Amino acid sequence: MSSHSQTLNLSALDEAGEPTRRDLRKPVVATLAAIAWFGSAAITQWWPDLDDWPYTRTLLILKLAFATLSALIALRGWRAIASAQSSEPRVNRWLAVAPWLLALALAISGWEIVTAKLEWLPRPFFAPPQALIAVYFDDFPRLSSSVFHSLGLLAYGYVLGALTGFVIGVSIGWSRAVGYWLHPILRLVGPLPPTAWLPLAFFFFPSSFSASVFLIALATAFPVAVLTWSGIAAVNSAYYDVARTLGARPSFLILKVAIPAALPSVFVGLFMGLGASFSVLIVAEMMGVKAGLGWYLQWAQGWAAYSNMYAALFVMALMCSGLISLLFRFRDRLLAWQKGMLKW
Amino acid sequence: MVAMSSFAAASQATPISHASSVGARIDVRHVSHRFAIKGEALPVLDDVSLSVEPGEFVALLGPSGCGKSTLLRLVAGLDKPALGSLHANGTPIDGPDPSRVVVFQDPTLFPWRTVRDNVGLGPEAQRNSRAARRSAAARDVGARIDAALELVGLSTFADAFPHQLSGGMAQRAALARALVNDPQLLVLDEPFGKLDSLTRIRMQGELVRLWQAARFSVLLVTHDVEEALYLANRVIVLSERPARIVAEIRNDAPYPRHRDDPKLVALRREVLAQLGLEV
Numbered sequence: 001m002s003s004h005s006q007t008l009n010l011s012a013l014d015e016a017g018e019p020t021r022r023d024l025r026k027p028v029v030a031t032l033a034a035i036a037w038f039g040s041a042a043i044t045q046w047w048p049d050l051d052d053w054p055y056t057r058t059l060l061i062l063k064l065a066f067a068t069l070s071a072l073i074a075l076r077g078w079r080a081i082a083s084a085q086s087s088e089p090r091v092n093r094w095l096a097v098a099p100w101l102l103a104l105a106l107a108i109s110g111w112e113i114v115t116a117k118l119e120w121l122p123r124p125f126f127a128p129p130q131a132l133i134a135v136y137f138d139d140f141p142r143l144s145s146s147v148f149h150s151l152g153l154l155a156y157g158y159v160l161g162a163l164t165g166f167v168i169g170v171s172i173g174w175s176r177a178v179g180y181w182l183h184p185i186l187r188l189v190g191p192l193p194p195t196a197w198l199p200l201a202f203f204f205f206p207s208s209f210s211a212s213v214f215l216i217a218l219a220t221a222f223p224v225a226v227l228t229w230s231g232i233a234a235v236n237s238a239y240y241d242v243a244r245t246l247g248a249r250p251s252f253l254i255l256k257v258a259i260p261a262a263l264p265s266v267f268v269g270l271f272m273g274l275g276a277s278f279s280v281l282i283v284a285e286m287m288g289v290k291a292g293l294g295w296y297l298q299w300a301q302g303w304a305a306y307s308n309m310y311a312a313l314f315v316m317a318l319m320c321s322g323l324i325s326l327l328f329r330f331r332d333r334l335l336a337w338q339k340g341m342l343k344w
Numbered sequence: 345m346v347a348m349s350s351f352a353a354a355s356q357a358t359p360i361s362h363a364s365s366v367g368a369r370i371d372v373r374h375v376s377h378r379f380a381i382k383g384e385a386l387p388v389l390d391d392v393s394l395s396v397e398p399g400e401f402v403a404l405l406g407p408s409g410c411g412k413s414t415l416l417r418l419v420a421g422l423d424k425p426a427l428g429s430l431h432a433n434g435t436p437i438d439g440p441d442p443s444r445v446v447v448f449q450d451p452t453l454f455p456w457r458t459v460r461d462n463v464g465l466g467p468e469a470q471r472n473s474r475a476a477r478r479s480a481a482a483r484d485v486g487a488r489i490d491a492a493l494e495l496v497g498l499s500t501f502a503d504a505f506p507h508q509l510s511g512g513m514a515q516r517a518a519l520a521r522a523l524v525n526d527p528q529l530l531v532l533d534e535p536f537g538k539l540d541s542l543t544r545i546r547m548q549g550e551l552v553r554l555w556q557a558a559r560f561s562v563l564l565v566t567h568d569v570e571e572a573l574y575l576a577n578r579v580i581v582l583s584e585r586p587a588r589i590v591a592e593i594r595n596d597a598p599y600p601r602h603r604d605d606p607k608l609v610a611l612r613r614e615v616l617a618q619l620g621l622e623v
Contacts, residue, residue, distance in 0.1 A: 238452045245421075245446045246440075
């Protein structure tokens, strides 16, 4: 017993005394990141560009901000080690970002060198970092209204499609009669790429907006319907037996047994539907709708404004990724009871 | 484990009073049943007649796959017999009813509900309208759920999800989910079959205490001879499929019983002989 407590003490001393190599590595990386950002700022400041690029000053300020951030993280990291409190969670979370800060500094410096400084990459097609900053500052109204339009169109189509798909999936899974009529239609129409409807949809619907809502809803509804249906079909029949012996009526069996049991599968469908809806959204905006990010891309191509296209792509990536994160957050809240969920 | 030992004490001081529910009387008259497998009829029950007196504990004992569970599903009202009739308190059984609650071999708790919400499933399913939800009865339901959880010693796990429970605790929760409905008949389908032997022995003792306190009727399906003899007033021995009644053995030993009681040992020999397993 006594020797046991002694070893415990010893190991505690070890932890408090000499910081291990592993502990040292994190603040070292943060320090390197700070140096890299300062170096990158120096390149912007003192290595002249081959051409005159506006917003180079803003790029410099941005780099200095990142450099300061990295330096602060490094400082906190070193101080935590000095006071032997390396397990403070907030400091650790920031230290974990340090490798990315370092990589970002190197990547942006490299990008700037091959574009603005040396112009190794052909001019109109490849833009330096400050050109993207210029787009975000100068074209902000157009870009933000495009995001707004895209989000609006997507929201209409996605919500409509998800609801329709869910209702279809539940009714096919639950009712034999509905399944008899809807299943063949679902099998025939579902696998058709929604974009194949494009020419017809723009012809039949009164506006390109409603046509696009229809196409996005179609793209969303198919995976949601199939996975809701399979979720309902896979519900353990013992759940129904239990609920029936406890006095449950059919409405209870659907709403409180079948649907909750099928929800994990429904969310897989919602996730796949969201992915499909993005691609239809962009195509629809490129083909007919006169607003939104897809339209912005098309418009930028018409003017050979390649930096605008990069800027729009980046915004689009943020938007899609953000929406999927939102969906996963919603699922995690609703399905807290489930074990071993996929993390996004 | 602390929670488990509180089980017996709780069963004496429980607010679930069962004043209203006397055990149900069950009559099974000339019931035959068959399954259709690939168009061929597979007989599972062959002219089975039996009855359960109010408050009686009857065990159905037979080899596995003989059709015992089918008989239980018929009594519970989950299936309808091909021939013959079943009655509860003199009225024909034509569907499931919360007065005859089933506890299955698997706890089949709903994984998306907490233990408390699982136990409250019966009252929730039987509730008619939105208006009833706010009535005094609805508030009473909360107390009933608490009492049932207390009874099985799961009060501290009320807000846990099923995947956080051990096998024994999950089966206790399933038992509480049945008891909260104030059943007249408890239908048990090998309820302890998947538990480890120590937990099984403990829960058998707890079931006897619970039954003695509440006086509902019990119909237990098992293939465990000792379990049947330890628990039941009457053991009905069934044959291989299609199941027929081979013997009825009355067991008058007083409760609580002891597993090494010479009388039980003698009965065990008799039952095994009936099953064709001479020892």
